[in-house]
Every structure is written in C-alpha cells, then in structure tokens.
Amino acid sequence: MMTILTAGQPSRFRVTPGIGLGVTILVSMMFLATARAADKTIEPGLASDGTDDPAYRKAIKEGLAEFAALHFEEARSLFQRAHDINPNARTFRGIGMTSFELRDYVAAVRNLSAALKDSRKPLSSEQRKSTEELLERSRLLVDAYVLIVSPHNARVLIDGRTPELDADGTLLLGVGLHNLEVSAPGMIMRSLPINVRGGERKELSVTLERVFASSAQPIDGVELRQGTKTKPAPKSESNSAATVWLLAGGGAALLALGSGIYWAVQESQLQTCRHPATPTDVCDTEGALKTQRNIAIGATLGAGAAALTLGLIGVLSWHSAPPAAKKHSALDCTVSPFGLTCGGLF
Numbered sequence: 001m002m003t004i005l006t007a008g009q010p011s012r013f014r015v016t017p018g019i020g021l022g023v024t025i026l027v028s029m030m031f032l033a034t035a036r037a038a039d040k041t042i043e044p045g046l047a048s049d050g051t052d053d054p055a056y057r058k059a060i061k062e063g064l065a066e067f068a069a070l071h072f073e074e075a076r077s078l079f080q081r082a083h084d085i086n087p088n089a090r091t092f093r094g095i096g097m098t099s100f101e102l103r104d105y106v107a108a109v110r111n112l113s114a115a116l117k118d119s120r121k122p123l124s125s126e127q128r129k130s131t132e133e134l135l136e137r138s139r140l141l142v143d144a145y146v147l148i149v150s151p152h153n154a155r156v157l158i159d160g161r162t163p164e165l166d167a168d169g170t171l172l173l174g175v176g177l178h179n180l181e182v183s184a185p186g187m188i189m190r191s192l193p194i195n196v197r198g199g200e201r202k203e204l205s206v207t208l209e210r211v212f213a214s215s216a217q218p219i220d221g222v223e224l225r226q227g228t229k230t231k232p233a234p235k236s237e238s239n240s241a242a243t244v245w246l247l248a249g250g251g252a253a254l255l256a257l258g259s260g261i262y263w264a265v266q267e268s269q270l271q272t273c274r275h276p277a278t279p280t281d282v283c284d285t286e287g288a289l290k291t292q293r294n295i296a297i298g299a300t301l302g303a304g305a306a307a308l309t310l311g312l313i314g315v316l317s318w319h320s321a322p323p324a325a326k327k328h329s330a331l332d333c334t335v336s337p338f339g340l341t342c343g344g345l346f
Contacts, residue, residue: 056085063094072101088121089114093131100134105141105174110166112138144201145171145194154184154208171204182206242318249310256303263296 052060063078076098083091096111112135115123123131147169149156156163158171159178165171173196183189187208194204266289273283 053085056082059085067098072098076102089118089123090121092118093123093127097134100138105138106172108138109135109142109172140199141175142172142198143196145173146203147171148203148205149182150207151184154182154187157181182208184208186211239318242314245310245314245317249307249314252303252307252310256300256307259296259299259303263293263300266293266296
C-alpha cells in the first residue's frame with residue numbers, strides 16, 4: 001500500500017512487506033558474494049578431507065584461520081607442522097604463500113616451485129595458475145648465484161650462517177645487502193659484500209690465498225683479512241752481533257794469555273840476569289829484558305781488560321729483543337769496549 005502526499009502533510013514513506021523482503025535478499029546475496037570473493041583471495045587451497053590425519057586436519061584448520069587474520073608467521077608455522085605430517089603440493093603452496101607475505105622470498109621460491117612439481121594432493125588448475133604467478137613475482141626479488149670457491153673444501157658463510165644451497169649448488173639470496181665470507185685453514189679469509197637487486201643469475205668465483213702470500217691487498221673489491229694466525233716476529237740480529245762480540249773477546253783473551261806467557265818468560269830471564277849462578281857471569285841485557293817484560297805486562301793487562309769487556313757485551317746482547325722505540329727515561333746506559341756510559345735526562 002502506498003500513501004499519497006498532499007500539500008501541508010508531513011512526509012512519510014511506507015514500504016510494503018514484499019519490498020522489504022526483496023531488499024533483504026538482495027543485500028544478503030551481495031554480502032555472500034563479497035565474502036566468497038574475499039575468501040578466494042586469501043585461501044591457500046589447503047582444505048582437508050575426512051581421510052586425513054586428525055593432527056594434519058587440525059594444523060590446516062588453524063593455519064587457515066591465522067592466514068585469514070593476516071598472522072602469517074603463525075600460519076607458516078602451522079602449515080609447516082601439517083607438511084611434516086603429510087607433505088604434499090598444497091602444503092608446499094601454503095608455506096610458499098606465507099613466506100612471500102613475510103618477505104622471505106628465497107623460501108617462497110623454493111616452496112612454490114616444489115608445489116608445482118609435487119604430485120601428492122596436486123594443485124587444481126586455478127591454484128596452479130595463481131602459484132605460477134606468485135612464483136614469478138618471487139623470482140624477481142631474488143638473485144641466483146653459481147658459487148665457485150677454491151679450495152673446494154672452504155667454509156662459506158652468508159651473513160654469519162651456513163647457506164642452504166639448491167640441489168644444483170645454486171645459492172639464492174633475497175633482495176638487500178648480504179655479506180659473504182669464505183675461509184679455509186692456512187688461507188687468508190675473504191669477505192665480500194653482495195647487493196642483491198633481484199631477478200638476476202650470476203657466477204661468483206672466490207679464490208683464497210695462502211697466509212704467507214707476499215701481499216694481502218684487496219682484489220676486485222674483496223677485503224682480505226688475516227685470520228687468527230700470529231704474524232711471525234721479525235728475525236732478530238742480536239744473536240749474530242753477540243757472537244761477534246764474544247769472538248772478539250775470545251781473541252783478546254788469547255792475546256792476553258800469550259802476553260802473560262811472554263811476560264813470565266822475560267821475568268824469568270831478568271831474574272837470571274840479576275842473580276847469575278857464578279860471580280864470573282856478566283849479564284849485559286838486563287835493560288832490554290826489563291823493557292820487554294814491561295811491554296808484556298801492559299799487553300797482558302790491556303788484552304785481559306778488552307777480553308772481559310767484549311765478553312760482557314756479548315753476554316748482555318745475547319738473546320735480546322730488537323731495540324724497541326726509545327722511550328724517555330731518567331737514565332740511559334750504554335755498554336762499550338771502554339766502559340759503561342750513562343746519560344741522564346732531567
């Protein structure tokens with residue numbers, strides 16, 4: 001029934017029960033269509049049938065709920081739990097989709113690729129198409145590297161962790177800056193920053209050098225760093241110098257010994273000359289013998305003092321470290337063949 005409005009009457013509009021019912025049905029249909037479209041957008045296609053393991057069905061159900069609530073970390077954990085129970089193409093797909101949402105594009109590429117290959121619970125044609133599209137997007141966000149290292153048993157770390165390589169040895173890295181480290185016993189470790197822009201495939205070759213290499217300059221932007229190996233100390237020349245001093249002291253000692261023997265012989269002859277065996281014996285070489293004896297005494301004393309000084313220098317310099325940078329001190333002393341010289345700074 002419809003009411004006719006005339007001038008001066010308040011505005012009223014009455015809807016008959018039939019019209020109200022029609023509007024309600026129309027709004028409900030629109031709501032259901034919207035809900036189905038939204039469900040189709042976020043549904044990873046992991047619906048479980050009644051023949052599946054109860055734990056598998058529970059993990060799938062809870063994972064779908066978390067995915068719908070945009071809790072992707074929780075959803076991936078639940079999908080992984082279901083995959084551990086019953087691995088199949090659809091669990092691979094669920095893990096790949098949540099990995100993409102978490103920006104773990106390397107995991108997304110691996111799991112989405114596995115979803116397209118796995119024949120257990122195969123994807124429907126619609127699921128396969130959407131998976132291929134998402135896989136293509138994921139590949140644009142990773143770089144693939146063919147890694148070649150020498151020696152072949154070198155240890156490789158990416159961002160401080162051992163990388164997971166594909167079956168063909170390919171290394172996948174997601175967009176961003178990464179750090180590659182290659183090391184081996186007895187070799188110089190090499191560190192290389194890698195800036196991944198995505199969508200590229202490259203060959204990466206790293207060759208290590210031995211620790212005793214003559215130079216360790218950066219090559220092609222690669223930082224070369226010594227490991228924990230202690231750098232050999234420079235050879236000390238103190239022992240060879242000490243040997244020279246000791247040999248010189250030994251020579252002076254031999255000279256002193258020879259002079260002492262000569263001194264003793266001349267002294268004996270001088271005493272014989274002064275006290276002849278018979279009064280008739282006359283000695284006219286006393287002056288020369290006395291001079292020779294005095295020279296022998298001087299030579300013996302001088303050579304002995306030199307031997308003692310040279311030997312002391314050799315002993316003090318034996319096994320001593322190379323001279324360090326001179327420090328300012330109150331008193332510095334130096335040993336020389338002529339004695340001990342000390343200088344002070346006041």
